[in-house]
Amino acid sequence: MGDRSRSRKSWREKLENPPKDLPKVVDGPPKWEKSFGGRRVLVPTPLLVDELIRKVPKGKLVTVEQVRERLAKDFKADSTCPLTTGIFIRIVGETAEEDLQMGKKMKGI
Template sequence: MARLKMTVIYIRRRQTMKTQLRSRIPWQEKMNRPAEPRIVPVPKKWQRQYGTGTMLIATPKLVDALMRKPPSGKLVTIRAIRERLARDHKADSTCPLTTGIFVRVVSEASNEHLESGKKRVTPFWRVVRDDGSLLEKFPGGVQAQAKFLRKEGHNILAGRGKKLPRVKDFERSLICL
């Protein structure tokens, strides 16, 4: 009984902590840090998946520019962003780890702008996974992203089990970067 009570307390504290986590540095400041894109050799442990050759380490500004491309009612995948970045910088691939981090930075910075009342923000909610599922790390989670996408006319299929909600027939709404 005591062990069960301790577990419940731990879970409640953990949930409270999750909702209270905030970045010490404003996301907008993280996005505007001066940085140049770098091209490096593909790490050995990634060569099986990404092949040999060169890999682009992008910047938040580059990711932001591509996230702004899809108009209302259209979507873009993270893979399409990575492929376009690699093509533009003449690299074989783009680092998926840093691209994912920068997508998060851009979305959080955009959310800061929304909260401060700015009208023109990066439409981060138009970015989906390669299978059309929503991104849980966006501000407000999948619920907020689904709300934005519904306003733009997309139908959202509920997630089942551990699967995340996804955009119905998302392939029709994808843009080519």
């Protein structure tokens, strides 16, 4: 059981302090070829996802699939892990909301 007296990390801390071993491209088993379109799968960082999302022009839409495809291409991987990418997209969004709640202007987020 965890220590309840320890405070939770803020979303900003989660965004800016990823695990030390990320990003990394992992070589998966042969069965990944069917699921991921290849065996080399990128496990990104929240900051990589944030950086890519910030490049999307105002008023334009980018899908999770497009984010994953671009990150995989940038790292010469076959695909990007859908689970971690989804988690990191949430961290990016929650960090923006946290910044708004702390009084940061929308333009700076």
